[in-house]
Amino acid sequence: MRYLLLLLITLSMTLPTASGQPSPLRVGVVGLTHTHVHGIFNSEGRGDIEIVGIVEPNDTLAQRYADQYGFAKELVYPTLETMLAAQQPTAVTAFGTIYDHLGIVEVCAPLGIHVMVEKPLAVSLEHARRMQELAEQHDIHLLTNYETTWYPTNHRAYELLKQDSLIGALRKVIVRDGHRGPKKIGVDPEFLEWLTDPELNGGGALTDFGCYGANLMTWLMDNERPLTVTAVTQQQQAENNPLVDDEALIILTYPEAVAVIQASWNWPIGRKDMEIYGLQGVIYADNRQDLRVRKPVGYDGFTEEEYTLDDRSTPYDDPFSYLAAVIDGRVEVKPTDLSALQNNMIVMEILDAAVRSATSGQTIQLK
Incomplete structure (x- = not known):
């Protein structure tokens, strides 16, 4: 099942449109408890990303964001695994606790799914080292976003x-x-x-x-x-x-x-x-x-x-435009x-x- 999911995700990677511009990056949002999440909802209108799935087990919280930003509740999934299986995003962004960052990378890295977390990278140096090991082993981008x-x-x-x-x-x-x-x-x-x-x-x-x-x-x-x-x-x-x-x-x-x-x-x-x-x-x-x-x-x-x-200038003015540019090869992360x-x-x-x-x-x- 995991290999099938990896194949589907690979096939769904961003492809150029007829105009030659890259299609929006398919992004999953993992968690809504970090209020920096407003940034990605506000960024979606730039056209660089498309939010294809949201992970949030708290129905009341998910409904609050759905009412504010107008997305369908069908976009919300109770677990990371169910969202990945249903939507096959190319990347996910983490907007839960800092402790959650390791678990997200543990699920996403073996599937080749890129990850951007909110600062700091991890809850501890021990978690960070495991995240680094997984990112390097599976050749994914693991980026940290600071305002x-x-x-x-x-x-x-x-x-x-x-x-x-x-x-x-x-x-x-x-x-x-x-x-x-x-x-x-x-x-x-x-x-x-x-x-x-x-x-x-x-x-x-x-x-x-x-x-x-x-x-x-x-x-x-x-x-x-x-x-x-x-x-x-x-x-x-x-x-x-x-x-x-x-x-x-x-x-x-x-x-x-x-x-x-x-x-x-x-x-x-x-x-x-x-x-x-x-x-x-x-x-x-x-x-x-x-x-x-x-x-x-x-x-x-x-x-x-x-x-x-x-x-x-774009994409250096917005974390999610930057994420899209990194993944489609327009920007190299030094x-x-x-x-x-x-x-x-x-x-x-x-x-x-x-x-x-x-x-x-x-x-x-x-x-």
């Missing part, structure tokens, strides 16, 4: 950093991510239930937002692993997050650079920003669109240039890319070390 991957400011900052004459050699990066906390910002109850569960999410703010900085720094460092990881966590909202940390500070050291990752569910204002310091200047990626470059003048003076950037498995395995090493450091009170050296 900040699609920020034009981050990509412009990367380009400016690589121009050695602009800010000089990299010495320090500060990445800040987070918001007031899941309960305070009013996330849906089905999301809150697992987001604050240490087993299903792998931790609290350290996992939820620490992964952004680890991903970006690994990218800036061209997949160089840090020498050491030191982390401190706190629980400042015990009434809202009784089982997990909600404040995390992670310090990464490299031979000639350092990164400071501030992951928090206690910011008064939501933020995703980055500062890149070189020997001769600093780049501020303030948000998705706004970027600044400062060059020193005298002791504490500086000149500053400000940029407001347009979104990147090991250092933000979505790449190799980058995100290093991210998982960093998060694992950060958890161990925060628990033990010791700096962890990565061998």
Whole structure:
């Protein structure tokens, strides 16, 4: 039965249309409890993907999304296996708990079905290593989606950093991510239930937002692993997050650079920003669109240039358009890319070390 399913999936892979354009990628959506799932429903209208099946055992939740986005309830299946057998998608996207990611890859990889998960890659380094093994064994794409991957400011900052004459050699990066906390910002109850569960999410703010900085720094460092990881966590909202940390500070050291990752569910204002310091200047990626470059003048003076950037061109402005382009061969995923498995395995090493450091009170050296 599994071999027949693999054959059907292979035959249903995207083919060029009469106009020469690739047909939409057939995608299955696995889970509706992660509210980032709104992104794929909103993306479908671009024409790069077609949602052919949805896995969600919670009928009430599935009906809520069906009412909002107008899809037929017949598109919803109780299990991953029944959806795959009925619809033969080319790829699936994971929008359940982080713990679920391994199980999805265990089912999909042997069938040759590509997988995109929401950040982080896995709930633990152990899960991540098994996922990597399966992806490589069965030659599937296993991508990780971060909101900040699609920020034009981050990509412009990367380009400016690589121009050695602009800010000089990299010495320090500060990445800040987070918001007031899941309960305070009013996330849906089905999301809150697992987001604050240490087993299903792998931790609290350290996992939820620490992964952004680890991903970006690994990218800036061209997949160089840090020498050491030191982390401190706190629980400042015990009434809202009784089982997990909600404040995390992670310090990464490299031979000639350092990164400071501030992951928090206690910011008064939501933020995703980055500062890149070189020997001769600093780049501020303030948000998705706004970027600044400062060059020193005298002791504490500086000149500053400000940029407001347009979104990147298709398919580099949307995770699901990107997924379609990767699978049909229009885009090659480099090991250092933000979505790449190799980058995100290093991210998982960093998060694992950060958890161990925060628990033990010791700096962890990565061998």
